[in-house]
Amino acid sequence: MVYVDDIIFGSTNKELCTRFEKLMKDKFQMSSIGELTFFLRLQVQQKEDGIFISQDKYVAEILKKFNYSDVKSASTPVDLEKPLVKDEDADDVNVHLYRSIIRSLMYLTASRPDIMYAVFSCARFQVTLKTSHLLAVKRIFRYLKGKPTLGLWYSRDSPFELVAYTDSDYAGKHVDILAV
Numbered sequence: 001m002v003y004v005d006d007i008i009f010g011s012t013n014k015e016l017c018t019r020f021e022k023l024m025k026d027k028f029q030m031s032s033i034g035e036l037t038f039f040l041r042l043q044v045q046q047k048e049d050g051i052f053i054s055q056d057k058y059v060a061e062i063l064k065k066f067n068y069s070d071v072k073s074a075s076t077p078v079d080l081e082k083p084l085v086k087d088e089d090a091d092d093v094n095v096h097l098y099r100s101i102i103r104s105l106m107y108l109t110a111s112r113p114d115i116m117y118a119v120f121s122c123a124r125f126q127v128t129l130k131t132s133h134l135l136a137v138k139r140i141f142r143y144l145k146g147k148p149t150l151g152l153w154y155s156r157d158s159p160f161e162l163v164a165y166t167d168s169d170y171a172g173k174h175v176d177i178l179a180v
Contacts, residue, residue: 008036010051042111043151054151055111059144062104066141073146077118079139082132084121090130098129101137108144111151113164115140 007024011017021032036044041061045052063069078084105119118140125133 050155052153053111056149059148068141071142074142077115077140077143084136087130087132090132093129093134
């Protein structure tokens with residue numbers, strides 16, 4: 001992958017990248033910044049056998065921003081023993097803080113599909129949020145604290161077919177949609 005002004009282009013064939021870069025420079029007035037390593041908080045590591053995209057610097061940044069840098073780590077992003085439901089009896093939470101946290105975590109799902117279910121489950125409660133929902137978000141941060149360097153690996157040898165598998169209901173976890 002190569003970053004040219006505001007364009008990112010890539011190929012599994014380095015010669016094609018070089019030719020395309022030259023063509024673009026000949027046709028338009030632009031400069032090449034070189035191989036892509038960092039873009040919009042996405043870290044890109046290009047190796048001989050593939051490309052690894054991660055956001056571990058962003059993970060550290062949001063852990064620090066929301067004061068979760070010193071939390072104990074968790075092995076999963078969701079606590080299966082405590083279902084996330086509408087909890088009318090619990091205390092209210094600062095709506096602006098919660099929404100800011102959810103926005104930050106949603107951006108992180110670009111390279112972290114492992115937290116997608118947990119983040120979007122918490123996002124459902126942005127109107128009727130309570131302390132139990134903030135605790136669920138804290139669990140996601142605890143998981144990120146223990147696994148900050150996960151990301152997406154695109155192997156150079158494999159055909160470019162994006163195939164993803166996820167347990168979208170997190171092992172049969174049922175949440176009453178009407179409770180939102």
